[in-house]
Amino acid sequence: MFTGLSAFPLTPLRDDEFDEDAYARLVSRLARSGVDSITALGSTGSYAYLDRAERSRVARSAVQHAGSTPVIVGIGALRTSLVQALADDAQEAGASAVLLAPMSYQPLTDDDVFGLYEDVTADLSIPLVVYDNPGTTHVTFSDDLYARIAELPRVASIKIPPVPSQPAAARQRVQDIRSRIPDHVGIGISGDGSAAVGLAAGCDAWYSVIAGTLPAPALAISRAAHTGDHAAALAESARLQPLWDLFAQFGSLRVTAAIAEHLQLVSTPSLPRPLRGLDADARARIARVVDELDLAA
């Protein structure tokens, strides 16, 4: 479950309510596509904006429509006791694993972050993915902190931020992390534009934003990398550069939501306010890139 491609679907809203029909279609489509796992309620799944009841509904819907594809459920929240409640809910929903980012409002110390993972893993019966996403959590993991947390029970994988684009530096980065954590803990790359380099550098998995909406191009990269054909994976990633450029300019969530809206996979607007959708010019550029790269195939 912690190797290959994990697809992060959007959690579409409609009139500020969870659009369960659209979500069921997104998840069923992912299950049919052959992704290795589905991560519900990642950052792309707007977990941080949804309340406990909504998140329980989303988790149950994901498990129901994923069929035999394992479902990982995001359980991040600002307060430890809520994270623990969300972990219970995810397990009751039938999640195969949970994903935990250390959300912050007051800046967290390393001991706060370690304590969060310690408190949560103490009561957990399924594996946990450590979610390092400094752009949203404003927590910076040191390698020492990775090492401390990776020793905790149930920790199965670490989702790391983009690695350096230069191949030797990327390999060194992955090797440095791996030398600090137990063998049974995997490393997954995030930052879609960095995925092919990360997989070539030895990451076990790709935690992918775009795969949650457009699984085909992500599977092309993931499968090539899995067979050791990193040249093909890098070539496909290079072909998608106009998409990665849009991610860099507008953020992967807003671009992916605009793609899903453009393809009418979800209704418009689908993001929770205060997040506004992109303007007409940006949407036109995105539609052009979707067409030119034949992403909707």
Add this chain to the structure above:
Amino acid sequence: MFTGLSAFPLTPLRDDEFDEDAYARLVSRLARSGVDSITALGSTGSYAYLDRAERSRVARSAVQHAGSTPVIVGIGALRTSLVQALADDAQEAGASAVLLAPMSYQPLTDDDVFGLYEDVTADLSIPLVVYDNPGTTHVTFSDDLYARIAELPRVASIKIPPVPSQPAAARQRVQDIRSRIPDHVGIGISGDGSAAVGLAAGCDAWYSVIAGTLPAPALAISRAAHTGDHAAALAESARLQPLWDLFAQFGSLRVTAAIAEHLQLVSTPSLPRPLRGLDADARARIARVVDELDLAA
């Protein structure tokens, strides 16, 4: 209500539940002290960590125990619809005004932030304080954004981050903001160590962390500034420098919680996990500063 000293009490927890008895004592003490307003559920009041039901209880308790002192209630949340619900709850609780920080998980654009204030003020019947707290929200307000938001109905005050420590630069900063906003919108300083300088520079109010737990020394500064005796206000602030140094090192929330715990105003630990209290060394230093500066008087 938007001039003078606004005191931000802690929201103490006990076994991860709102400690209403301790809170009632804190708020009653503030009301007796003569502060000009009480802001419940500010950052110091851990608003970001509490759910809607808890926040409603806190708001009602604050209004109940504040007597004739006006109560401002923090309504920040990641999702606009929750902010709107919290605004309704605050009004039902009898709040005199609300305080709104643009919490973020996904980075917000200026249009997102403006849209949040536009959506929330559209349905509001009481004044609103704009809460600019970049250290926790990761939103940077430009002066243009202040100007756009200050034009919205119900906006009554802007709580700004620390001004430059040099008096002329501080005056210039306050004047720059004032030149961009309507006359009826006040400016309040935050960052307690910066308060005396901010008041001397022309701020109308001080939104104070320490006043929520130790109103006396904050009132000494605020009252001196109010009578135009800025030399006395600056001298009192300089006397408190060891306290400001602790704030800078450990963060004002953790230090203030440690003070309240040391003085047995609240039980230990009082902060919501994952926030850990300070270690024994830091607590010993804090207790020494409280004694040496005679802060508990």
